[in-house]
Amino acid sequence: MLAGLRRHARHLVAELAGPLRRVRLRSGDTVLEVEWHGAAPAEVEPVAARPARPPAVAEPPGRYAVRSPIVGTFYRAPEPGAAPFVAVGELVRPGQVIGIVEAMKLMNEVTADRGGRVAEVLAADGQPVEYDQPLVALDMA
Template sequence: MPPAADAPHGGGAAPAGVDGVLAGLRRHARHLVAELAGPVRRVRLRSGDTVLEVEWHGPAERVRPDDVPAVPPPDAAAQPPGPMTVRSPIVGTFYRAPEPGAAPFVAVGDLVRAGQVIGIVEAMKLMNEVTADRSGRVAAILVADGQPVEYDQPLVALDPA
């Protein structure tokens, strides 16, 4: 593998201090993004007090007309609206607040909108935002703060609003 573009002196030892830590975090971010199967919207890496956070604000993925069904499946159309759940996108540790001691993202009774952050799941020192895919009112928080969660595990129950 060729030396990283930000590695000092052709990939030798990184300089001490914040610059060296940032260089290492950038290398880790590049490797992580290259290994992930899907598109990445945000990466946050931390080493001690140094944090590297990158967020992409590009256009949404293009969808071909052939990929979108013309009519919803019959089961989806027949189901009455009821509580839905926001599920974990990844295996990790669920946190209700952005940092220890901070107010939680949501509480029972709160109204949330589609795309609103309801929590984070930490996996391999990366903080992955969990967002609601629909609007609704928080009916229940299904996982305690700091608890391990599995992929697709229900985290928050939402009633239609």
């Protein structure tokens, strides 16, 4: 885990402009804080004002959302032009891959925790997703 955070920090520092004063990373509930030298207080948004994760939305009874395990780019298929992992109306088994989230050039498979029928694909192919964002809605079988 620590090696992954270090790798992310090195990549982040390489991409950011200006001399950094502080970088703060946390793995549990993922917090990342960056501060530059000479930044005026009005230019820096307080960390407490930003939610760590998207607000939870109540799921209808009998419906379950497969959520993103990380921040990244969501892909519905294993490669461009290929058939998607799942489509609306298909049955999904527990542990079945429903998509991929790319983060830092790593392809992370997203699997269903439970079985069910795909009711709706909630995230667009090739679009950025947040941690814990619903990707696919399943009607419980």
